[in-house]
Amino acid sequence: MIVDDEPDMLNMIQLILKRKFDCEIVLAGSGEEGLRQLEKYQPDVIVSDIKMADLDGLTLLKLVRQFDETISVVLMTGYGTIEMAVQALRDGAYDFLEKPFDKDHLIRIVSHCLERTRLLRDNLNLQDKLSDCALPHGFIGQSPRLRATLDLISRVANTDVTVLIRGESGTGKEGAARALHEMSDRRDRKMVAVNCPALPEHILESELFGYVKGAFTGAVKDKKGLFLEAHRSTILLDEVADIPLSIQTKLLRVLQEKEIQPLGQNDCLKVDVRVVALTNRDIEAMIEVGQFREDLFYRLNVVTVTMPSLETMQEDIPLLAHHFLERYRKKYKRQELELTDDAMGYLVKRKWPGNVRELQNILKRGVLLCSSNKIKAADLDANVNNEKEKKPCLDQSRLFDMSYSGAKNEVLKQFTTRYLTEILKKNKGNVTISAKQSGLERQSFQRIMRRYNIISADFKKS
Numbered sequence: 001m002i003v004d005d006e007p008d009m010l011n012m013i014q015l016i017l018k019r020k021f022d023c024e025i026v027l028a029g030s031g032e033e034g035l036r037q038l039e040k041y042q043p044d045v046i047v048s049d050i051k052m053a054d055l056d057g058l059t060l061l062k063l064v065r066q067f068d069e070t071i072s073v074v075l076m077t078g079y080g081t082i083e084m085a086v087q088a089l090r091d092g093a094y095d096f097l098e099k100p101f102d103k104d105h106l107i108r109i110v111s112h113c114l115e116r117t118r119l120l121r122d123n124l125n126l127q128d129k130l131s132d133c134a135l136p137h138g139f140i141g142q143s144p145r146l147r148a149t150l151d152l153i154s155r156v157a158n159t160d161v162t163v164l165i166r167g168e169s170g171t172g173k174e175g176a177a178r179a180l181h182e183m184s185d186r187r188d189r190k191m192v193a194v195n196c197p198a199l200p201e202h203i204l205e206s207e208l209f210g211y212v213k214g215a216f217t218g219a220v221k222d223k224k225g226l227f228l229e230a231h232r233s234t235i236l237l238d239e240v241a242d243i244p245l246s247i248q249t250k251l252l253r254v255l256q257e258k259e260i261q262p263l264g265q266n267d268c269l270k271v272d273v274r275v276v277a278l279t280n281r282d283i284e285a286m287i288e289v290g291q292f293r294e295d296l297f298y299r300l301n302v303v304t305v306t307m308p309s310l311e312t313m314q315e316d317i318p319l320l321a322h323h324f325l326e327r328y329r330k331k332y333k334r335q336e337l338e339l340t341d342d343a344m345g346y347l348v349k350r351k352w353p354g355n356v357r358e359l360q361n362i363l364k365r366g367v368l369l370c371s372s373n374k375i376k377a378a379d380l381d382a383n384v385n386n387e388k389e390k391k392p393c394l395d396q397s398r399l400f401d402m403s404y405s406g407a408k409n410e411v412l413k414q415f416t417t418r419y420l421t422e423i424l425k426k427n428k429g430n431v432t433i434s435a436k437q438s439g440l441e442r443q444s445f446q447r448i449m450r451r452y453n454i455i456s457a458d459f460k461k462s
Contacts, residue, residue, distance in 0.1 A: 001026040001041065003034035003048035003060065009099075013047060016103045017110060031055025038067060044117040045110055050077040050084070058091060065092045070120040072113035076101065119338045139175065140323045143313035149305060150179070156303050157183035162255060162275045164240075164300045167307030169457055170357030173278045174238065176307055180276055181234040189233035192226050197242035197443050205247050206263055215264025227260045227271050234274045240300065241281035241292060242443060248293045255299040275300070281432070310352040310359065317348050320356060324363035325375075336373040346377035353429065354457035417452050420445075421459075429459035 002013050002025065010027050017025055026041050028034035031052045038046075046064060050057035057075045064071055075088045076097040085096040094116065095109050139150060156163060157180050165173045174193075181191040199207060206215075210225030227235060237243070243251065254260055255275060259268040277300050286292040310317065321339065329335050339347075343366075352358055366375045419438075427433045435445035449456070 001028060001034060001037055001043040001046045003028040003031060003046060003052075003057070005030055005049065005052045009049070013106070016106060020107050021110065021114070023114075031057065031060045034060055035063060038064060042068065043071060045072045045074070045113040047074045047076065047106075047110065050075050050088070051079060058088060061088065061091050061093055070117050072117050074109055074113060119340075139172070139179075140320050141313060141316035142319065143308070143316045145308035145313050146316065149176070149308060152303075152305055153179055154183060156180070156305075158185055160274055162277070162300055162302045163305060164303070165276065165278045165305045165307065167280060168309050168353075168355055169280050170352075170355035171307035171309055172356055173280070173307050174236070176305060177234075177236045177276045177278060181236075181274075184234065184274065186233050186274060191234045191236055192230040193236040193238060194226055195238045197239045197446055200443075201244045201247065204243070205250070208247070209250060209260045209262050211263035212265045215262075219264065222262075225260065225262060227254060227273055228269065230271075230273045232272050234276055237275065237277040239279060239281075240277035241279040241283050241286060245291070245293065248296050252293065252296045252299060255296070310355045314348060317359070318344060320359055321347050321363060324360045325367065328364050328367040332367055334367055334370075337367055337370060337375060338373065339375050340377070342377040343375050343380055346380055354455075358457060413452065416448060417454070420449060420452065420454050424454070424456060424459040427459075429456040431456050 002010055002017075004010050004013070007029065010029065014025050014027060017023075023044075024041075026037050026043060028037050031048075032054045034046070034048060035055065037043075046060075048057045048060055057077070061073050061075065064073055069092075072094040073092070074095050074097060075093045076099055077084065078099040088096045094113050097106065097109070139146065141147075153176055163177075163180060165176050167173050178191065181187060194204075194208065196204065206223065206225070208225050208227055210223050210228060211219050212222050213219055237251075250261070254271070254273070257268070258272070259270050261268045283292050283297055287294045287297060321344065325337065325339060329337050347359070347362075354361070362380055366380050370379050420434075423434045423438055424431075427437070431445060431449070432442055435442040438445060440448075448454075
């Protein structure tokens with residue numbers, strides 16, 4: 001909408017904008033008429049003169065802002081002062097033009113205004129959708145796959161059945177486990193989480209089942225195991241497929257008999273524990289090669305919840321992207337940031353081997369590293385090209401300026417990083433195959449990955 005009490009100015013601006021933009025242009029010959037047209041047409045952009053007899057442009061600006069803050073307003077005048085420009089911008093004008101103005105400059109400003117308004121309205125629409133599709137316990141989405149999964153979780157939550165939650169890395173398996181616990185009648189007690197591959201076999205056994213004083217060297221007092229800590233609550237066994245066979249046997253007894261036997265104790269103790277297990281492994285294939293007990297699998301697999309990959313719920317990507325963008329805009333005080341169309345298109349079309357977690361990390365890096373107020377596809381693409389994929393270059397000349405120990409550690413670090421990077425890249429991020437080819441146990445391979453901050457999901461897209 002163009003607002004000016006000079007007909008020649010109205011017609012000139014209309015002619016300039018019609019040649020460039022494919023949009024409806026509404027003319028108003030006074031501030032009062034502009035106010036009436038505002039409610040009727042609800043324009044995206046208003047270009048208004050300041051000096052008008054009935055209702056000046058600064059007053060019109062304030063009324064427009066009260067009506068709809070997403071409308072971008074450009075004020076213009078032939079009697080401009082610095083004070084007037086500052087006041088206009090302070091009151092919320094997008095820009096301030098002095099007559100006579102360059103037509104190309106006007107076109108650029110209106111183009112930016114149209115984009116600003118569209119981004120703001122898209123943002124509001126996404127916020128409305130987010131409020132409509134807000135699901136329990138932090139899940140975001142409207143896709144049928146996600147809603148069906150959460151419906152299954154809600155139906156089994158308030159029971160005692162053992163649940164096996166399966167899915168690719170980054171699909172929210174732990175979040176699903178916490179949702180199960182929070183919707184159950186055990187929610188008043190803290191859920192106990194165990195990261196199974198993070199603990200060596202002898203330590204994992206004592207942590208799970210506990211021990212009595214004197215059970216082994218160093219056992220100077222009784223220790224209550226995690227199963228006892230989880231009595232009348234829920235125990236979460238993360239990456240359950242990585243539990244050694246010797247402990248699988250004891251875990252089977254817990255599931256069958258509802259009792260544990262601490263190390264060094266003859267008597268068994270009854271426990272009331274709901275078991276939830278997580279895995280991203282192909283347990284059936286592990287059973288075939290003797291790496292996982294079939295009877296334990298059937299005990300764990302009473303109810304299976306399979307978390308959908310991001311590829312199967314692409315319609316949720318814009319909602320998730322907006323959710324994470326909003327989170328990190330607030331956290332890092334960058335409220336001005338917006339996602340451009342090409343950035344959103346890139347996110348929707350891109351492969352997501354790391355699923356929702358990878359999307360979250362991409363948005364976080366975008367907010368942190370974007371140098372303008374608009375996140376473009378190029379910004380996100382640069383973040384995706386992880387530096388781990390670059391081959392490390394070892395500067396041998398500087399090794400001789402180090403101590404023997406320091407030089408040895410540097411060489412080992414460079415070699416290990418390069419070795420793990422190349423073998424994971426060759427196997428598309430498959431840790432099991434990479435560990436086997438390297439001659440290492442999977443747990444040892446994962447420990448080295450953690451030590452050098454190498455993430456398998458970074459190589460699944462290679």
